Amino acid sequence: MASAMSMNASPVHPPKITTVKALVESTGSSSIPSFYNFTPYLRDEPIAGDAPIAGDAEDAVPIIDISLLVSGTPEEQSQIIHQLSKACSDWGCFMVINHDVTESLTKAMIASFQEFFDLPEEEKKEYQGNHVMDPIRCGTGFNPSLDKANYWRDFLKCFAHPEFHTPNKPAGFRYISFHFRFNP
Numbered sequence: 001m002a003s004a005m006s007m008n009a010s011p012v013h014p015p016k017i018t019t020v021k022a023l024v025e026s027t028g029s030s031s032i033p034s035f036y037n038f039t040p041y042l043r044d045e046p047i048a049g050d051a052p053i054a055g056d057a058e059d060a061v062p063i064i065d066i067s068l069l070v071s072g073t074p075e076e077q078s079q080i081i082h083q084l085s086k087a088c089s090d091w092g093c094f095m096v097i098n099h100d101v102t103e104s105l106t107k108a109m110i111a112s113f114q115e116f117f118d119l120p121e122e123e124k125k126e127y128q129g130n131h132v133m134d135p136i137r138c139g140t141g142f143n144p145s146l147d148k149a150n151y152w153r154d155f156l157k158c159f160a161h162p163e164f165h166t167p168n169k170p171a172g173f174r175y176i177s178f179h180f181r182f183n184p
Contacts, residue, residue: 019154020140022121056065062087067098108176116156127156127167135165 032116066085068076087094116124116138129137158177159165166177 017123019117019121019138021117021154062091062094064094064096065098066096067100105176105179112155112170112173112176113138116155116167116173121170123169135163138166139166 005039025039044113062083064080064087066080068080072080124138127136127138129139131137136156136158140154156167158167164178166174
């Protein structure tokens with residue numbers, strides 16, 4: 001299977017796979033395929049090697065003290081909302097501190113996600129939605145027909161509001177997810 005995949009791949013178009021995990025397991029490669037080289041600007045040359053995650057304070061992933069949304073003054077709450085907005089628009093992500101989620105619950109949730117991604121590809125197929133607004137959807141970080149950049153990731157997206165959605169596999173995933181959402 002590895003040879004069939006590599007023959008169909010090109011630096012621009014990834015092979016026909018369902019997940020990055022499946023690609024890694026099928027090729028036995030020890031390096032990231034060239035079609036996953038990412039550039040900050042798609043006209044630039046690919047970045048090779050390891051890029052730093054955080055450098056100077058202004059280059060670091062934003063840290064949000066979520067406790068201030070509940071227990072802070074109206075001014076602090078307003079500042080946190082502004083910081084959340086800025087983090088989402090500038091970075092697309094942020095790190096949350098003081099969230100009151102226990103370490104044991106966090107570890108259980110991570111273990112549940114690992115169990116989900118370890119399911120056979122056939123079992124995960126029912127969650128490979130066709131539309132970005134599907135309430136439960138898993139897949140890879142690329143769509144070669146639309147995207148100019150390929151992201152080295154597999155994802156699971158579950159809507160939690162206004163209605164709570166989670167996969168029913170693996171056993172226990174729904175319970176831990178529900179507990180994670182409603183009982184920090």
